[in-house]
Amino acid sequence: MRIRNLRWWMVALICAGTMANYLARNSLGVLAPELKSALTMTTKQYSYVVGAFQLAYTVMQPIAGVLVDRFGLRAGFALFGLAWSAANMLHALAIGWVSLAFYRGLLGLAEAAAIPSGIKAVAEWFPPRERSVAVGWFNAGTSLGALIAPPIVAAVTIWASWRWAFVVTGAIGIVWAAAWYACYRTPETHPSITAEERAMIAADRPPATTKRVAAREILGSERFWIIAVPRFLAEPAWQTFSFWIPLYLATERGMNLQQIALFAWLPFLAADAGGILGGYLSPWLMRRGVALIPSRVAGIALGAVLMIAPGCIGLAASPYAAIALFCVGGFAHQMISGLINTLSADVFAPAEVGTANGFIGQAGWIGGLIFSLLIGQLADGFGYAPLFGLLGVFDLIGAAVLILFMGRLTLPRTPPPRTPLPEPSR
Template sequence: MGVKPVPRGWRSIPLRWRLIGLVTLGTILNYLARSTLSVAAPQLKLEFGMSTEDYSWVVLAFQASYTVMQTVAGSVLDALGTRLGFFLFAVGWALANMAHALATGWPSLAMFRALLGASEAAAIPAGAKAVSEWFPPRERSLATSVFQMGTSVGNMVAPPLVAFCILAWNWQAAFIVTGGLSLVWALLWYWSYRSPADHPAISAADRAAIAEAHNDDVAVKPTTRRELLRSRSFWGIAIPRFLAEPAWQTFNFFIPLYLASVWQLDLKSIALWAWLPFLAADFGSLAAGVLPTWLMRRGMPLVASRKVTMSIGALCMIGPACIGLAGSPGIAILLFCVGGFAHQMLSGALITLCADMFDSRAVGTASGMAGTSAWVGGMLFTLLIGQSADAWGYDPLFLALAGLDLIAAAVLWSLLREARRNVATNVEGV
């Protein structure tokens, strides 16, 4: 009998981590597509004669459809399954992003943004659902932080790639290229992903890890939308996400405009600077995965480890609150970097809690509904920016973001309680 060869390279990585790597790549392309507009915004403002208020309505069209579709997308993912559901939404956002090249003014641009928002809404719920399907509780924070890093990598890649497309060809090419990449990924996803029950390459180790997830699960979890809405745990996650999301959306949609309007940077300079906060955000995502695991190894309960992680991130948001004191664009970018790190750290903890607190059959719905709450907060703050930025500047808005995150941490501690866990038993009916 021959010796079975030892897997090497990519094949040596456990299947569940390879699949979360695929989710991460999809998240990168999702955020690359949505960030294409923010990098192209200074060019499009000139092209279409848009004011900051006009641009805020374009952003708002994306946010409004994304907000509504978060809940719908989560339910669709639970109904169709992660594989088919995520594939259909990915094809949708790829085509919608490419359609931006057909825009002739800010109203048509807003229409295409609405289509993009509706289809992109599935990304975070799909990632959370994949984590709940494939990972035990002790690994969920790290798995979530890995795919959440894709949000900042996508934003980080966007400035140089989009600026290159605009300078080499035109602004339309930027949308076609970034949308086309997402279309290729959608096909790769459908070919590669399966649920644990259906995946032909699942190993004994992966099966054991998934079994651990069931054995160590929360004793009684909400499984329907009505039960979720009646759950204290759901509101303990949804309200902090409502308060925290405006910071990330402000970084996503307004950093290039801030640099152009306040510091008069051109497109090349924006491409040089604007990716740095999202590099820092990657480290925040990593911290959201590593810190709870470190705390749990030292005896801290699971939910408390998420709360502490979120609270540290909220405290770090004091950094971007001081952007108004910056004496140069370099200092402003440094403070944005602190903000990127802080937000992804606290956001990673909040997103992971959906996989911790709810049944895997309802994680898509729970994550989507919490995402709707988050995006309502982001949408309202975008309206505030559109109405006040030209008149009052950005400084009071950055200060408000830090205050909202600190309130979010207080709400999380007051509403969310440690989950009850199943006690392992081999006796049926006990």
């Protein structure tokens, strides 16, 4: 059976995968106040647990990108999905912060494939003019997973225990991995794609090439660093929202687990809106004469300005005002994140985009890891307010880098075939 607009069904499938990925990932943040008590952890030790995930994820992201480029998305992403499900379920066996950090590291290794795989799928299935919209929708899965984590995790914990919360959130990924393997194919091989859609996708793609680009060539390119630096500066905000909001609400705003479950999902709902609307902003600007890359950078700059709001959380008079500022921050960050990821699909060819996005993601996660460890060291002594203030500054600097150097970002081109030299006359 032929399915019209099959590429959007592929986006829905990727979105479901990122939801399962981030549901498992954000379970820890929701359970942080409970785990600190149950496993007698200090804030510093909790930061080490978070850091174990971030370090493993940081190391593995470019490796995962290389693997999905080399072996393909269908089998590779499914195997990573099974692996992160098993790793999350193992959290139920934790008996202290060290064992929890170990299982958290395993989860980081397995979950690192999510964003490079999603970006590669978008590069395979979408023409450039639609990519920011596609990335906005699939990237919504990251915040949807984080959005549903507080009520699901809190409900399972109250009904059973925190150990069962890890088992339930992990098991969901197994169901998704089976669906991915059953349904995903490339546009060239999918049996349900229409001929018109296949031709439309092929018409806007650069000519296929079998040449594999070495990782050192990607790392040595100017376009990589122009995107990687803003990603390094933007990612600390998302790591803070994912792993530290519940603990902040518990320690500085006096909320319990039920109250956190009621309110902690709101920034991620706002993040969904930011990612999706940011995706539509780029083609809206293009219809008004703005070129492809400047249209991405304009959205990133707008998001950076909005990130001033969470930087002012220390000035909020009530926990509800703080949550409102977190919501603005979630909206702004996902606008930035989605468009930065789209840029990597724009300037790198489909055969190399998984590897390139993996290294760009690694740059971001290095920033997130450093900032999480900084929170662990300083939050108890200085409070969260000055640390949140830094987040807005980081994104403004990242936007400035893109504005200054976007002229050096170019779309991928395949060099024309070399004309053979004429044979010498005899």
